[in-house]
Amino acid sequence: QSVLTQPPSTSGAPGQRVTISCSGSSSNIGSNYVYWYQQLPGTAPKLLIYKSNQRPSGVPDRFSGSKSGTSASLAISGLRSEDEADYYCAAWDDSLSGSVVFGGGTKLTVL
Amino acid sequence: EVQLVESGGGLVQPGGSLKLSCAASGFTFSVSAIHWVRQASGKGLEWVGRIRSKANTYATSYGASLRGRFTISRDDSKNTAYLQMDSLKTEDTAVYYCARVGATRGLLDYWGQGILVTVAS
Numbered sequence: 001q002s003v004l005t006q007p008p009s010t011s012g013a014p015g016q017r018v019t020i021s022c023s024g025s026s027s028n029i030g031s032n033y034v035y036w037y038q039q040l041p042g043t044a045p046k047l048l049i050y051k052s053n054q055r056p057s058g059v060p061d062r063f064s065g066s067k068s069g070t071s072a073s074l075a076i077s078g079l080r081s082e083d084e085a086d087y088y089c090a091a092w093d094d095s096l097s098g099s100v101v102f103g104g105g106t107k108l109t110v111l
Numbered sequence: 112e113v114q115l116v117e118s119g120g121g122l123v124q125p126g127g128s129l130k131l132s133c134a135a136s137g138f139t140f141s142v143s144a145i146h147w148v149r150q151a152s153g154k155g156l157e158w159v160g161r162i163r164s165k166a167n168t169y170a171t172s173y174g175a176s177l178r179g180r181f182t183i184s185r186d187d188s189k190n191t192a193y194l195q196m197d198s199l200k201t202e203d204t205a206v207y208y209c210a211r212v213g214a215t216r217g218l219l220d221y222w223g224q225g226i227l228v229t230v231a232s
Contacts (some may be wrong), residue, residue, distance in 0.1 A: 002155060035218050037156075044208055044222040045148075045156065051217055088156055090218065097172050100146065100158040100218065 003028065006103035017077040020106045022089035024070050024109045025034050028051075028101050032092040034072040036065055039086040050088070066101060076108070085111045114207050120226035124201055127230075131194040133209030133223060141165060144212040145192040146219060147183060149205040156223040159207070162192060184227045199230045
Protein backbone atom coordinates (compact mmCIF):
# COMPACT_ATOMS: atom_id res chain seq x y z
CA GLN A 1 0.00 0.00 0.00
CA SER A 2 1.81 3.12 -1.23
CA VAL A 3 1.47 6.45 0.55
CA LEU A 4 1.00 8.27 -2.78
CA THR A 5 -1.77 6.99 -5.02
CA GLN A 6 -1.29 6.53 -8.75
CA PRO A 7 -3.40 4.64 -11.28
CA PRO A 8 -1.75 1.27 -11.97
CA SER A 9 -1.94 1.67 -15.71
CA THR A 10 -2.79 4.00 -18.54
CA SER A 11 -2.47 3.93 -22.30
CA GLY A 12 -2.58 6.12 -25.36
CA ALA A 13 -1.99 6.06 -29.08
CA PRO A 14 1.08 7.66 -30.64
CA GLY A 15 0.69 11.41 -30.81
CA GLN A 16 -1.93 11.54 -28.09
CA ARG A 17 -1.69 13.21 -24.68
CA VAL A 18 -1.94 11.28 -21.44
CA THR A 19 -1.89 12.38 -17.83
CA ILE A 20 -0.89 10.43 -14.75
CA SER A 21 -2.22 11.53 -11.40
CA CYS A 22 -0.57 11.30 -8.01
CA SER A 23 -2.58 11.87 -4.87
CA GLY A 24 -1.13 12.43 -1.42
CA SER A 25 -1.76 14.36 1.76
CA SER A 26 -0.85 17.55 3.57
CA SER A 27 2.31 16.00 5.01
CA ASN A 28 3.81 15.11 1.64
CA ILE A 29 2.52 16.65 -1.60
CA GLY A 30 0.66 19.35 0.28
CA SER A 31 3.85 20.78 1.78
CA ASN A 32 6.72 19.53 -0.39
CA TYR A 33 7.84 19.31 -4.00
CA VAL A 34 6.80 16.40 -6.19
CA TYR A 35 9.25 14.43 -8.29
CA TRP A 36 8.52 12.16 -11.24
CA TYR A 37 10.68 9.27 -12.42
CA GLN A 38 10.59 7.21 -15.59
CA GLN A 39 11.72 3.61 -15.41
CA LEU A 40 12.29 1.77 -18.65
CA PRO A 41 12.28 -2.04 -18.46
CA GLY A 42 15.40 -3.40 -16.79
CA THR A 43 16.88 -0.01 -16.00
CA ALA A 44 17.21 2.32 -13.03
CA PRO A 45 14.67 5.09 -12.53
CA LYS A 46 15.50 8.37 -14.24
CA LEU A 47 14.47 11.82 -13.03
CA LEU A 48 11.81 13.26 -15.31
CA ILE A 49 10.37 16.21 -13.36
CA TYR A 50 11.84 17.87 -10.29
CA LYS A 51 10.42 20.41 -7.87
CA SER A 52 6.90 19.70 -9.14
CA ASN A 53 7.19 21.29 -12.58
CA GLN A 54 10.84 21.59 -13.62
CA ARG A 55 12.39 19.54 -16.41
CA PRO A 56 16.03 18.43 -16.24
CA SER A 57 18.07 19.26 -19.30
CA GLY A 58 17.67 16.55 -21.90
CA VAL A 59 14.08 15.72 -20.98
CA PRO A 60 11.79 16.64 -23.89
CA ASP A 61 9.27 19.41 -23.33
CA ARG A 62 6.58 16.85 -24.15
CA PHE A 63 6.79 16.02 -20.45
CA SER A 64 5.33 18.45 -17.93
CA GLY A 65 4.43 18.38 -14.26
CA SER A 66 1.96 20.27 -12.13
CA LYS A 67 0.83 20.33 -8.53
CA SER A 68 -2.28 21.60 -6.81
CA GLY A 69 -2.98 21.13 -3.13
CA THR A 70 -2.33 17.51 -2.23
CA SER A 71 -2.31 16.19 -5.80
CA ALA A 72 0.07 16.29 -8.72
CA SER A 73 0.01 15.28 -12.36
CA LEU A 74 2.43 14.29 -15.05
CA ALA A 75 1.38 15.05 -18.61
CA ILE A 76 2.96 13.52 -21.67
CA SER A 77 1.99 14.99 -25.01
CA GLY A 78 2.84 13.76 -28.50
CA LEU A 79 3.11 10.21 -27.17
CA ARG A 80 5.90 8.12 -28.67
CA SER A 81 6.61 4.41 -28.49
CA GLU A 82 9.75 5.03 -26.44
CA ASP A 83 7.61 6.60 -23.70
CA GLU A 84 6.32 3.13 -22.80
CA ALA A 85 7.61 2.71 -19.26
CA ASP A 86 6.70 2.79 -15.58
CA TYR A 87 6.26 6.23 -14.03
CA TYR A 88 6.59 6.99 -10.33
CA CYS A 89 5.81 10.08 -8.31
CA ALA A 90 7.67 10.82 -5.08
CA ALA A 91 7.76 13.43 -2.36
CA TRP A 92 9.28 14.06 1.00
CA ASP A 93 6.89 13.33 3.85
CA ASP A 94 7.14 15.45 7.00
CA SER A 95 5.29 13.01 9.25
CA LEU A 96 7.13 11.01 11.93
CA SER A 97 10.86 11.59 11.46
CA GLY A 98 10.58 12.30 7.76
CA SER A 99 10.83 9.96 4.83
CA VAL A 100 10.54 9.79 1.08
CA VAL A 101 7.25 8.36 -0.12
CA PHE A 102 6.54 6.94 -3.56
CA GLY A 103 3.46 6.25 -5.59
CA GLY A 104 2.84 2.67 -6.59
CA GLY A 105 3.81 3.40 -10.17
CA THR A 106 1.84 3.70 -13.41
CA LYS A 107 2.53 1.47 -16.37
CA LEU A 108 2.16 3.47 -19.59
CA THR A 109 1.38 1.47 -22.69
CA VAL A 110 1.67 3.10 -26.10
CA LEU A 111 -0.90 1.42 -28.31
CA GLU B 112 29.62 13.08 -15.26
CA VAL B 113 27.76 12.05 -12.13
CA GLN B 114 28.09 8.34 -11.44
CA LEU B 115 26.87 6.12 -8.64
CA VAL B 116 27.92 2.47 -8.65
CA GLU B 117 26.52 -0.08 -6.23
CA SER B 118 28.37 -3.24 -5.26
CA GLY B 119 28.29 -5.99 -2.66
CA GLY B 120 25.04 -7.68 -3.57
CA GLY B 121 24.45 -11.39 -3.87
CA LEU B 122 22.82 -14.39 -2.23
CA VAL B 123 22.49 -14.50 1.55
CA GLN B 124 20.59 -16.81 3.87
CA PRO B 125 17.67 -15.62 5.98
CA GLY B 126 18.98 -14.12 9.20
CA GLY B 127 22.26 -13.20 7.58
CA SER B 128 23.93 -9.88 6.90
CA LEU B 129 25.16 -8.04 3.84
CA LYS B 130 26.83 -4.68 3.30
CA LEU B 131 26.26 -2.76 0.09
CA SER B 132 28.52 0.00 -1.16
CA CYS B 133 27.70 3.00 -3.32
CA ALA B 134 30.77 4.55 -4.96
CA ALA B 135 30.27 8.09 -6.22
CA SER B 136 32.13 10.22 -8.74
CA GLY B 137 31.64 13.33 -10.82
CA PHE B 138 30.30 15.55 -8.03
CA THR B 139 31.17 16.79 -4.56
CA PHE B 140 30.12 13.73 -2.61
CA SER B 141 30.78 15.18 0.82
CA VAL B 142 28.03 17.80 0.57
CA SER B 143 25.38 15.50 -0.88
CA ALA B 144 22.79 13.42 0.93
CA ILE B 145 22.62 9.84 -0.29
CA HIS B 146 19.47 7.74 -0.30
CA TRP B 147 18.86 4.02 -0.73
CA VAL B 148 15.76 2.76 -2.54
CA ARG B 149 14.81 -0.82 -3.26
CA GLN B 150 12.55 -2.58 -5.72
CA ALA B 151 11.34 -6.15 -5.45
CA SER B 152 10.85 -7.97 -8.72
CA GLY B 153 7.75 -6.69 -10.49
CA LYS B 154 6.97 -4.26 -7.67
CA GLY B 155 7.26 -0.53 -7.09
CA LEU B 156 9.93 1.60 -5.47
CA GLU B 157 10.37 1.50 -1.70
CA TRP B 158 12.42 4.05 0.18
CA VAL B 159 15.01 2.44 2.44
CA GLY B 160 16.64 5.46 4.05
CA ARG B 161 19.16 8.27 3.71
CA ILE B 162 22.25 9.83 5.20
CA ARG B 163 22.88 13.53 5.14
CA SER B 164 26.17 15.35 4.85
CA LYS B 165 28.68 16.24 7.56
CA ALA B 166 27.21 19.75 7.68
CA ASN B 167 23.94 18.10 8.68
CA THR B 168 25.66 15.91 11.27
CA TYR B 169 25.46 12.81 9.06
CA ALA B 170 21.85 12.45 10.18
CA THR B 171 20.13 9.27 9.08
CA SER B 172 16.51 8.26 8.70
CA TYR B 173 14.93 5.01 7.61
CA GLY B 174 11.75 3.54 6.27
CA ALA B 175 9.48 2.50 9.13
CA SER B 176 9.50 -1.18 8.26
CA LEU B 177 13.31 -1.29 8.14
CA ARG B 178 14.28 0.68 11.18
CA GLY B 179 16.57 -1.28 13.46
CA ARG B 180 17.77 -3.79 10.88
CA PHE B 181 19.37 -1.52 8.28
CA THR B 182 22.11 1.04 8.90
CA ILE B 183 23.37 3.65 6.45
CA SER B 184 26.84 5.14 6.78
CA ARG B 185 29.34 7.00 4.62
CA ASP B 186 33.05 7.57 4.21
CA ASP B 187 33.58 10.95 2.56
CA SER B 188 37.30 10.23 2.13
CA LYS B 189 36.34 7.34 -0.17
CA ASN B 190 33.32 9.01 -1.78
CA THR B 191 31.31 5.98 -0.74
CA ALA B 192 28.08 5.33 1.09
CA TYR B 193 27.12 2.03 2.66
CA LEU B 194 23.99 0.09 3.51
CA GLN B 195 24.47 -2.49 6.26
CA MET B 196 21.63 -4.98 6.25
CA ASP B 197 21.21 -7.33 9.23
CA SER B 198 18.67 -9.99 10.17
CA LEU B 199 17.73 -10.29 6.53
CA LYS B 200 14.38 -11.75 5.57
CA THR B 201 13.21 -13.30 2.33
CA GLU B 202 11.07 -10.22 1.74
CA ASP B 203 14.23 -8.09 1.60
CA THR B 204 15.01 -9.67 -1.77
CA ALA B 205 15.16 -6.79 -4.21
CA VAL B 206 17.30 -4.60 -6.41
CA TYR B 207 18.86 -1.92 -4.25
CA TYR B 208 19.64 1.50 -5.69
CA CYS B 209 21.57 4.39 -4.24
CA ALA B 210 20.69 7.90 -5.37
CA ARG B 211 21.81 11.37 -4.48
CA VAL B 212 20.12 14.64 -3.64
CA GLY B 213 21.25 17.28 -6.10
CA ALA B 214 21.87 20.87 -5.08
CA THR B 215 19.68 22.23 -7.87
CA ARG B 216 17.37 19.45 -8.85
CA GLY B 217 16.80 18.04 -5.40
CA LEU B 218 15.56 14.63 -4.47
CA LEU B 219 17.07 11.55 -6.15
CA ASP B 220 18.33 13.29 -9.25
CA TYR B 221 20.90 10.62 -10.15
CA TRP B 222 20.64 6.92 -9.49
CA GLY B 223 23.04 4.01 -9.57
CA GLN B 224 22.40 1.03 -11.82
CA GLY B 225 21.18 -1.07 -8.91
CA ILE B 226 22.43 -4.27 -7.29
CA LEU B 227 20.48 -7.45 -6.66
CA VAL B 228 20.20 -8.86 -3.16
CA THR B 229 18.63 -12.32 -2.86
CA VAL B 230 17.69 -13.66 0.55
CA ALA B 231 17.04 -17.38 0.30
CA SER B 232 18.08 -20.67 1.84
